[in-house]
Amino acid sequence: MSRRKLFTILSYSVLLILLIILPLLLGKEAYALHVLIMIGINIILVSSLRLIAATGQLSLCHIGMMCLGAYGSALLVVKAGISTWLALPIAGLIAMSAASIIGYPFTRLKGIYFAMATVFVAEVIRLVANQWRSLTGGMGGIIGIPRPDPIIIDGLMNVDFSSKTDFYYFILILVVVILLILYGIESSPISMTFWSVQQDEKLAQSLGINTTMHRILAFSIGSFFAGIAGAFYSHYVMSINPDTFSFLLIINVVVYAMVGGMRNFSGPILGAFVLTLVPELFSELKQFMPFVFAAVLILVMFFLPEGLVSLPKVFKKFTKKRLKYV
Amino acid sequence: VSASVLMQGVVNGLMSGWIYILVALGLNLLMSIMGIVQLAHGEIYMIGAYIAYFICVWAGLNFFLAIFISTLLMGGLGIILERVLFRPFRGQVEAALVISMGLILLLQTPIVVTYGSSAFSIPSPFHGVLTISGIRISWDRVMVIFLSIALTAAFFFFIQGTKIGRAMVAASQDREVATLMGISVDYVSAIAMFLGSAMAAAAGALVGSIFSLTPFMGSFAIMKGIAVIILGGMGSISGAIIGGLILGFVDGFVPIFLSTQIANIIGLILIILILLIRPQGLLGHE
Numbered sequence: 001m002s003r004r005k006l007f008t009i010l011s012y013s014v015l016l017i018l019l020i021i022l023p024l025l026l027g028k029e030a031y032a033l034h035v036l037i038m039i040g041i042n043i044i045l046v047s048s049l050r051l052i053a054a055t056g057q058l059s060l061c062h063i064g065m066m067c068l069g070a071y072g073s074a075l076l077v078v079k080a081g082i083s084t085w086l087a088l089p090i091a092g093l094i095a096m097s098a099a100s101i102i103g104y105p106f107t108r109l110k111g112i113y114f115a116m117a118t119v120f121v122a123e124v125i126r127l128v129a130n131q132w133r134s135l136t137g138g139m140g141g142i143i144g145i146p147r148p149d150p151i152i153i154d155g156l157m158n159v160d161f162s163s164k165t166d167f168y169y170f171i172l173i174l175v176v177v178i179l180l181i182l183y184g185i186e187s188s189p190i191s192m193t194f195w196s197v198q199q200d201e202k203l204a205q206s207l208g209i210n211t212t213m214h215r216i217l218a219f220s221i222g223s224f225f226a227g228i229a230g231a232f233y234s235h236y237v238m239s240i241n242p243d244t245f246s247f248l249l250i251i252n253v254v255v256y257a258m259v260g261g262m263r264n265f266s267g268p269i270l271g272a273f274v275l276t277l278v279p280e281l282f283s284e285l286k287q288f289m290p291f292v293f294a295a296v297l298i299l300v301m302f303f304l305p306e307g308l309v310s311l312p313k314v315f316k317k318f319t320k321k322r323l324k325y326v
Numbered sequence: 327v328s329a330s331v332l333m334q335g336v337v338n339g340l341m342s343g344w345i346y347i348l349v350a351l352g353l354n355l356l357m358s359i360m361g362i363v364q365l366a367h368g369e370i371y372m373i374g375a376y377i378a379y380f381i382c383v384w385a386g387l388n389f390f391l392a393i394f395i396s397t398l399l400m401g402g403l404g405i406i407l408e409r410v411l412f413r414p415f416r417g418q419v420e421a422a423l424v425i426s427m428g429l430i431l432l433l434q435t436p437i438v439v440t441y442g443s444s445a446f447s448i449p450s451p452f453h454g455v456l457t458i459s460g461i462r463i464s465w466d467r468v469m470v471i472f473l474s475i476a477l478t479a480a481f482f483f484f485i486q487g488t489k490i491g492r493a494m495v496a497a498s499q500d501r502e503v504a505t506l507m508g509i510s511v512d513y514v515s516a517i518a519m520f521l522g523s524a525m526a527a528a529a530g531a532l533v534g535s536i537f538s539l540t541p542f543m544g545s546f547a548i549m550k551g552i553a554v555i556i557l558g559g560m561g562s563i564s565g566a567i568i569g570g571l572i573l574g575f576v577d578g579f580v581p582i583f584l585s586t587q588i589a590n591i592i593g594l595i596l597i598i599l600i601l602l603i604r605p606q607g608l609l610g611h612e
Binding site: 058105106108109110111112113115116117119120121123124127128130131247248251252254255258259262287290291293294295297298300301302305 | 357363365411414415419420421423424425427428429430431432434435439545549552553556560585587588590591594595597598601602605606
């Protein structure tokens with residue numbers, strides 16, 4: 001194992017240990033934990049969005065898929081009374097099957113048309129949730145969604161999800177597992193196939209790649225994780241309504257990914273982290289908060305076109321230029 | 327359902343349809359010439375309505391003069407925005423999406439903070455109802471329809487008849503070749519942004535004379551505008567008119583039998599279906 005690889009693994013383990021002991025430093029009910037949990041949800045959303053974008057499809061119904069997952073899981077638990085631990089993967093599967101059903105006809109649409117058609121899918125999902133009062137509760141949504149079922153192993157563990165700390169560890173595990181899966185996909189040969197579909201679909205077809213199948217595959221896997229994020233969200237806030245999954249939120253997810261940088265695996269993660277944190281850090285300036293947020297977006301796009309991850313590179317280039325003159 | 331109610335549906339459908347067309351034409355121009363989706367177009371529509379209200383009510387000027395000044399001001403703002411924010415991102419859809427998201431926040435927040443809680447409505451110069459053989463139609467809606475048609479016609483003749491208009495068509499077809507033919511794409515983009523923003527402001531002011539103003543009216547307008555473009559086909563004026571009228575009639579008629587929300591759902595499903603049959607829109611090109 002090279003020294004560089006060892007160093008990377010070591011720094012990630014240090015980061016993980018820091019994240020594990022963080023609740024002990026912050027206290028059991030700290031507001032900071034809530035912020036971290038929201039960051040976790042956003043990281044799942046943007047990273048899975050990046051997987052779909054790898055095949056050249058800008059999916060703007062990611063929040064719609066999250067909405068499906070959230071409603072699916074909440075209804076399964078509230079109305080059908082099944083265990084939350086079963087409802088979570090089922091919610092992911094609901095989003096995944098919805099994505100594969102609409103994914104097939106949508107592969108005919110290219111570029112901006114795909115993006116726009118998916119916006120409408122998200123709107124349809126939201127409006128149906130708003131309208132189908134007998135099932136979804138209409139405008140008021142679903143309230144009193146139960147917490148995840150407690151995990152009790154005698155003498156070893158007693159997690160009943162009554163505090164934020166429990167939810168924090170839950171989302172931490174979820175994020176780590178999902179990121180590992182996505183990273184696995186990223187470093188496997190299939191990611192090369194995804195990129196080739198993005199770069200030149202006709203050329204990829206000539207090499208015998210089933211581009212339609214790969215585009216649907218990426219769309220479905222990405223939507224699966226969005227559904228999981230939605231299910232977690234519904235059991236965490238314990239009440240959902242259609243307005244939670246509005247048009248602005250759809251754009252927000254794309255903004256997180258773009259500001260972080262779509263090219264690198266870590267880009268969207270960084271973007272979600274920074275842009276979820278910024279509004280919280282400046283919460284005293286509540287009135288001016290949107291201006292700060294807007295300024296961050298515009299400045300990043302102008303000066304770091306490849307996103308926040310390219311900051312060290314740009315900085316290095318900048319100092320090198322300076323040193324030359326000195 | 328009586329004839330009078332059906333007639334109301336026709337009038338409402340025409341009115342919303344032509345408003346959607348005004349929004350969509352400007353958005354379409356920016357999409358095809360600059361290659362971006364200007365999501366803050368809805369916010370320009372909203373601010374145009376507010377400015378028209380202030381000129382009309384606080385300064386006490388004539389309704390038409392108020393709309394005229396408001397369109398000029400927003401057109402000017404459009405030119406500034408094009409120069410400062412959008413020119414570096416011409417042809418980059420995702421980057422322009424982020425920029426326009428920032429712009430939405432910059433334009434919307436001041437209005438939310440200052441006038442968010444007050445319900446304004448621009449007083450229409452026309453009152454009363456028009457009665458044709460027992461069917462009653464309110465005059466102010468008829469006025470909105472006629473003004474929108476007039477604006478659309480003016481836009482059509484500008485694009486088809488003038489030299490700048492032809493240059494715009496050329497730039498929308500191929501920016502590089504247009505540059506080789508001596509067309510300044512910068513100049514054409516600035517004019518496009520002026521026209522688009524001015525039409526959006528006019529549409530907002532017209533809507534404001536029927537319904538009340540809210541800081542969030544823009545997101546409704548942008549959704550409808552995008553829907554019309556996708557339905558009609560990108561870069562096509564007649565496509566936008568047909569698409570706008572289809573959506574307008576869905577929104578005008580369906581609420582008579584069902585509800586407004588269901589009208590929205592039907593409209594969106596209609597678009598998705600048409601997209602699947604004709605991915606380039608009704609009158610669009612490949």
